Amino acid sequence: MAGIREDYIERMIERLVAALAAILKAGSSQKTEEALDLVHQTSLTLFGMEYRMLITIDAGSVAGLLEHPEKLKALAKLVSAEAEQLQQRGDTEAMTHRLGHALALLQEAQRRRKSPDPETEELLRDVRDRQSRLDAS
Numbered sequence: 001m002a003g004i005r006e007d008y009i010e011r012m013i014e015r016l017v018a019a020l021a022a023i024l025k026a027g028s029s030q031k032t033e034e035a036l037d038l039v040h041q042t043s044l045t046l047f048g049m050e051y052r053m054l055i056t057i058d059a060g061s062v063a064g065l066l067e068h069p070e071k072l073k074a075l076a077k078l079v080s081a082e083a084e085q086l087q088q089r090g091d092t093e094a095m096t097h098r099l100g101h102a103l104a105l106l107q108e109a110q111r112r113r114k115s116p117d118p119e120t121e122e123l124l125r126d127v128r129d130r131q132s133r134l135d136a137s
């Protein structure tokens with residue numbers, strides 16, 4: 001049973017990596033709306049849930065829905081990617097909200113792990129740095 005779960009998580013990560021690459025490519029091509037649409041589509045594909053719901057409820061409730069720390073980390077990456085697109089669009093308020101939500105998701109993922117995950121810790125530092133730069137400007 002554990003092998004099946006690990007296979008599922010590995011496939012989810014592969015799909016996330018492909019989706020993040022597509023989001024980044026659309027964003028770098030100044031196709032911000034296309035990139036934002038990809039964020040929403042990816043949420044449905046990976047989590048089977050509407051993105052809007054996953055970003056409007058608190059991280060603890062999202063953790064209860066997604067259950068696995070890797071899923072929380074994947075969602076945090078997706079939310080962080082959306083924050084970048086919102087920044088390009090000039091929507092600082094929404095970007096700030098998304099960074100805060102990504103941070104809360106990553107913190108929840110760390111709390112639910114039996115041992116620390118270096119990638120999650122690196123993502124936490126990155127999101128905190130982005131928030132600090134935003135606060136400083």
